[in-house]
Amino acid sequence: MTFRVGVIGGGQLARMMVPPAIELGIDIRVLAETEGMAASIAATAVGDYTNLDTVREFAKDVDVVTFDHEHVPQSVLRALVADGVTVHPGPDALQFAQDKLRMRERLGELGIPMPDWARVSTAAELDDFIADHGGQAVVKTARGGYDGKGVRVVTSAAQVEEWFLALDEDGGPSEAGGALLAEELVDFRRELAQLVARRPSGDVTLWPVVESVQQNGVCAEVISPAPGSAGRVAEMAARIGTTIAEELGVTGVLAVELFETTDERILVNELAMRPHNTGHWSIDGSTTSQFEQHLRAVLDLPFGATGQRDAWSVMINILGGPADGELDGPTARAMADQPAAKVHLYGKQPRPGRKIGHVTVSGEDLDEVVFQARAAAAFFQN
Amino acid sequence: MTFRVGVIGGGQLARMMVPPAIELGIDIRVLAETEGMAASIAATAVGDYTNLDTVREFAKDVDVVTFDHEHVPQSVLRALVADGVTVHPGPDALQFAQDKLRMRERLGELGIPMPDWARVSTAAELDDFIADHGGQAVVKTARGGYDGKGVRVVTSAAQVEEWFLALDEDGGPSEAGGALLAEELVDFRRELAQLVARRPSGDVTLWPVVESVQQNGVCAEVISPAPGSAGRVAEMAARIGTTIAEELGVTGVLAVELFETTDERILVNELAMRPHNTGHWSIDGSTTSQFEQHLRAVLDLPFGATGQRDAWSVMINILGGPADGELDGPTARAMADQPAAKVHLYGKQPRPGRKIGHVTVSGEDLDEVVFQARAAAAFFQN
Known part of the structure; x- marks a missing residue:
């Protein structure tokens, strides 16, 4: 068979x-x-x-x-x-990726470091939270958000008035009971992500912690490993990732998006229980990609090695794509200009802001790798 | 589009x-x-x-x-x-991969080093060739052979009698006019292969020359690069591969199978105008695999870099497969034992001698890489 x-x-x-x-x-x-x-x-x-x-x-x-x-x-x-x-992942695990309020509650029980947060069911509760957190907050719908959707930075509850109205009208986007998630606006130095895979029979494997550069709430660029992460940062990220995978019973790939704060804490931002944009570099940069590992994991097969094949890999998303929607020319020009670049296209029609592909370059010199990756990706962003 | x-x-x-x-x-x-x-x-x-x-x-x-x-x-x-x-490749090029007599004639015109050969239309001609070459010869049908089929080492024309009969009966397997190819039995140290890709617009790119270990006329193991090939051997193989690709007008991937003789000559054995078993290592071992490069070539897109990602890559064919035809168990055991091995299965039913997959391992230490690749492949050969 x-x-x-x-x-x-x-x-x-x-x-x-x-x-x-x-x-x-x-x-x-x-x-x-x-x-x-x-x-x-x-x-x-x-x-x-x-x-x-x-x-x-x-x-x-x-x-x-x-x-x-x-x-x-x-x-x-x-x-x-x-x-x-x-x-795989099963519903008991997936609920924490589907509902951000449940996720915060569960991670809180596990003592995982997070931004300050609160469940807010009314505008008054949110305004209180804002007042307690320097006059601003990040508000998230508990369900349905991704790539910056369902996330808003506000200085007043009035700025998410329609979200509260939606809660009132239909019992809310959250099964957990009609509430929004309010979080402190973290003063972070950069965003990181820890990719983990876990088999049903228990094994856990990790890739290096990466730096994820966001633009307009969307992942634009990933550097693996995160520069300067060796030692304390990598250890903290790995411990957080492993704990979440094990305690939440995640099977398959888990991505833990993290903030590295200006005061050197590592806080959990979001979870995704599937291959994740911050792991696309692994297709070309790791002995075993997140996609292969996810397949192995859900079939409960032994894991492949997750070592990084070169000192650095840099992945740049192709967002939106060329204005004329024509990819053949940009593909040929990117290939001609950057023969070491791995071009990935998703078979999607270009549209403003849409993720239609990515480019990865791997090598020994970070500056060179970043330059090559950006140069190749730029042909698609004219 | x-x-x-x-x-x-x-x-x-x-x-x-x-x-x-x-x-x-x-x-x-x-x-x-x-x-x-x-x-x-x-x-x-x-x-x-x-x-x-x-x-x-x-x-x-x-x-x-x-x-x-x-x-x-x-x-x-x-x-x-x-x-x-x-x-791509077009018929003008393909004819030389389809007909070994035409291939020998054309390479002869180009001055490419080859084993001694002759077109033999009768048993008497073949016996003459055998007598002139130390009492033995390799006889090949001009068309239709692969993986050792249509190839026989003989000491007398009687040993390929039915091939001559077939020539008489239907005008022969060779469009070129009812003849077999006789070649000297080369005293070779080892077999090499040079993989080349050429675009219709002219660019040529090469991977490192590899060593190919044959068993029973079938490629069993490939080491890239061929040990000790740096310098003269690599240069000769590259020159031969480039000349053939350019002069025969090959488009796409060309594999040139070579003998390295005991007296240090490099002779062309066979040609294949398509991705080739001796290039499977490139899927995991090169920045651009032979399969990606073939697609780029036939679309006349710029080539990707062909550098080898690690010092060594070793590919082992899975020939035949497990006796009970069951691949799931061997796959899981190979993965558990050799996490760095890249397992490739072709979705084919195991059958004695059939190529049903391959395993590639890449790394810095040749002995270790060979050991890991053989260990992983062995799980499929029980």
Whole structure:
């Protein structure tokens, strides 16, 4: 027989699982939301992942179900598990990636360092939190946010008035009970991310902690390893990542987004329980990529080595793409100019702000690697 | 628009083109011989590649047609070109990979070093050649041979009697006129291979010359670079590879199999105009794999860097596979034992002697790399 993995969601994360699946002889099948998505080459079904019958039908012929995103409802996930389907990560873990309030509560119980936070159900509660935190706060919807969506920096509760109204109208975006998450605006030096993978049988493996440079709330550039992270920073990030993976029972890849504060603390910002943008460098820069490791993890296969193949890898996202939507010319020019650059395109139509690909360069000299990666990516951003 | 590449043939070489096609955003389509072949994930058509209508229909929707093998008849290739289809490598180049007599004649014109050879149409001619070459010769059918098939070491023409009979009966396996190829049995120290890629617009790029260890006429193990090849051997191999690619007008990847003789000459053994088993190490060991480079070449895109990422890469073929045909257990055990090994499986059913996958390990210490690669591959050969 052959290992069969079913991926719910047809975006670029599912797409990037396909090459390692092919190399390892894994039969990978994707339930895509629509025709022609990034992962369409492996799409064996098209349908609505919130519909239990659709997901059940898809899950019938695979050894394990995993995900391109974290949006499959708990009710669907729990029904699959009750059916006897193997699901990784499972609903007990995924709930903490699906609901930021639950995540904060759980990490708090574990003593994981975090920004100050509060559950706020009313404008008055939020204004109190703002007053207690220097006149500003980050407000997040508990559910549904990603890439800066559902996140707002405010100085008054009035600035998220419509979010409170939405809570009132439909019981709120949070299953946990109609509340928003308020967080202190952390004075951070930079953002880091710790990528971890954990098998159902318990093994945990880690890649180096990386630096993630955000632009407009979206990851723009990742440097692996994070410069100057050897020693204390790497140890703290690894300990936090390992603790979260183990205590939350995460299976597959876990990305822990971190703040390194100006007073040298490491605080958990966000969690993602799937391959993550901050790990794309690993396709070219690590012996085992996050996508291959995720497949190994969800099949409970032994992990591959996660060592970095060169001193540095730098990944730059291609955001939006060329104004005329035409990728062939930029691809050829980037290849001509930067022969060491690994160009990755997701088969998505360019659109302002959309992640349509990325470029990775690896090498021994950080300045050179950064220059080459930026030069190659620039051809796509004209 | 998106680059569209059509590959004729659904074997493992087509399969291994799929991951880089996905990464580069190339729309790859395969014309497979049957359902369920190694490259089935990209198969958009199933049919007979010797049937012009089938191939024509397949070629309609792609920017370039290329190949998993060299068996598409010249008549089909030339009809496609006459239709205006872009074909790489083209029929003028491919004829030299399809017909070993033509290859020897052409390389002779170019002054490329080769074993002594002769066109033999009769048993008497072959016996003369044998007598002139120490009582033995290698006899090859001009067409259709691979992996040791159509190749025989003989001491008398009687030992290939049925090949001569076949020539008499149907005008012979050689379009060039009903003859076999006789070659001196070279006293070689080892076999090497030079992998080259050439774009239609002229650029040529090379990987390091590798050592190829054959068992029973089949490539078993490849070491890149060939130990002790720096300097003279690498220069000679590179010059030969470049000359052949340029003078024969090869487009895409060219593999030149070489003998390094006991008296330190480098002689051309065979040519293949496609990605080749001696280049599989490049998937994990080079910045740009032979499969990615082949796609770039046939689309006339600029080449990626071909530098080797570690001091050594060793590839071991998985030949035959486990006796019980079951790959899941061996895969898990190989992964557990050798976390640095890159396991590649082709989605083929194990069968004695069949190439069903390979394992590559890269690193700084050759002994260690060889040990790890052999250890990982051994789990599949129980």
